[in-house]
Amino acid sequence: MSIAIRPALVEDAPRITQIYVDSWNAGFGELMPPAVLDDARIARWAGDLTAGRWWVAEQDGVIAGFTGICPSRDPIDPHLGELDTIAVDPPYWRSGVGTALMNTALEALAAAYPEAILWTLANYPQGQRFYESTGWHPDGQTRADGHQLAYRQTFSR
Template identity: 35%
Template sequence: MDRSVEVVIREPTAEDADGLGAAHVAAWQIGYRGLMPSGYLSRLDAGARAERWRRTIVEGGSDATTLVAMVDDRIAGFTSYGPPRDDVDDGWGELWALNIHPDFWRRGIGTALFSAATNGLVGLGYSHAYLWVLRGNDRAIAFYRRQGWQPDGEVKIDDQRDFTPPLVELRCSTALV
């Protein structure tokens, strides 16, 4: 069965905020099941996340470029990329986020967004790039490996939330050019 779909990738508008919030929360609730506390995941609120997206789109406030993937007028996922948020060598950019609504997993949308983000990083002048992925997120790690990005041995503790044990993230990286 062909599960590919026609995807339009573009910059988001304020009207996309509700769809972004829904995709963001659904991706986390399913994608991080078993990796983050279930109580935390169940409390994620698509409406609250949509308001954060709306503010970011309207007011700016982020150094990242965000792109959305549209399928039949529905937000299927998004990516954000841009300057590194970590102390890295010159020439390195960061893929900040890649989230696909579970309804659209394994339909080519993640690959399309990933390619757009990688091309965007090259367009911004970066020769190398990295991303952080939650340890144990084997599905995401396998996806990044298929794109040519490999875990490079760097690890960080995500202490933004009061989880016990804290979250551990692995860095994946690649040469872009």
């Protein structure tokens, strides 16, 4: 099965939102309250898709995951990139979709910034293993009373 990466479109918002909710609920389980799919969340994602740099991964013509980048929001720094979100529909976990999306995000981050940050849950080992396997390193920062950890990646130019 081949994976095709393309820019996300506003009309992808319903599918992206479904993936976000399903992957959130399956991945975070008891770590976070469940996410709910509703019209307000779809509208929020449609707005985000027009305001940032987003991509989707398609496998056999089906959107299987998505990712997006932006300038860092925490800390606010226009010279530091941020991996905003990466999410894969649970049936596509461990199929290469996440790695293909991460490679796309990292290429875009490296082209635009000397360094990038992402935030993840502190008690989320499967996410942390994935980030570390793709070159991210914990940087020691925390937020949300220690419930979130920062990971960084520096790019050579």
